[in-house]
Amino acid sequence: MSQPAPTVSIVKMYASRKEIYARETKGIYATWRWVCVWLTQLMFYGLPWLSWNERQAVLFDLGTRKFYLFGIVLWPQDFIYLALLLIICAYALFLFTAVAGRVWCGFSCPQTVYTEIFMWVERKIEGTRSARMRLDKQPWTLEKVSRKTAKHSAWGAISLWTGFTFIGYFTPIHTLAGEVAAFSLGPWQSFWIFFYAFATYGNAGWLREQVCRYMCPYARFQSAMFDQDTLIVSYDKTRGEPRAPLAKTHSGPADGSCIDCTMCVQVCPTGIDIRDGLQYDCISCAACVDACDDVMDRIGAPRGLVRFTTDNALANNFSAKQIRQRATRPRVLIYSAILVLVVTALFSSLLTRTPLKVDVIRDRGSMAREGENGTIENIFRLHVMNTDEATHRYRIRVTGLDGIALDGNDEITLEGTGVRTLPLTVRLPYKQGRPRTNDIAFEVQALDDERIHVKEKARFFVPASR
Incomplete structure (x- = not known):
């Protein structure tokens, strides 16, 4: 018998993207999202224009390798502060996630913030959700071209201003504006401005939820920080099921509170159905909570069918007080304690640090040489950095051996944030010190402020065959 011909089936590994037309929603969480938009953007766009001590208040000047943060000037040697800042950000993210899930994603993440701004522009130009859907289905007409052109022009202007502002943190923004x-x-300034403008335009205007779904790693490892007492946006199935359309008979005992209006789906910026349970696509923006509460108000049902709650609270019908009590669990307390310790260490170090840095570099040309009047000389280079913004005069001393002294001027003046490298000749009487290496120290003291004092160790070499 002949064998039947094999059948060929095509399995698609990737589903094509479906355009999401998020409906505008109003409510307490929508208000808080816009509060976060305003706060973050006023800070981002406004900080580069603030002045401090006749300079830009916040400036990461890569050319001079100086970071200005209001009254603090940081140098490459202060890399430890960047490390502490990153640790603070990491533990703050762990803490917020353990307590309230992905609230950072839903309210303060730059992707969410700029998507919210771009969607607002889209609604103002193209209309409501239904109007946008009709517009996209229509053939290209003069009205459609004009609306699309206006929308993308507005997006482009916002993106360019964002790119310009971002570069203004690394190049003095007044100089940048003049250029x-x-x-x-x-060429490099132009490249980076257009690069970040393109990134903003592409991510907030076109990719949107795809960044959260496929590009952001946070969605993938968030489950490691979740537990049964983490606040998440949840649908109360016990109360909502079975779903039934709104009708005169809906108040029957067999029907749940959910009227299957799909408003929670229509307002979701990632296009998920919260009624299907927790999904990695959910960014905890709580748009579905506002939408569902509004529907419940309209039909005269209690709010909270979709709400911020925990898995334990849903399973055991916890009260709000019990939810708050379980928020102070060991994981949260440990994250909080570590965060407080690191923040305290960072600010204590910044407030008590000495605004003077000194590096001692031995001259590589010779270890030692014989000087006048029977002395032994070592040559050093002293790299002195005034990390304060005020001018200071310093006195330099060398200690550690009897009779050791500097040859030449022992005082220097450095302007604010100034740097100078000084060649120094150190002399020691011929009979002093032991052969080979001897421990010495360079001391730099500000003459106008006794609190500014740095002591840096070094080695003085004495020939064995003197």
């Missing part, structure tokens, strides 16, 4: 006005931007 833009004079069309004299350098």
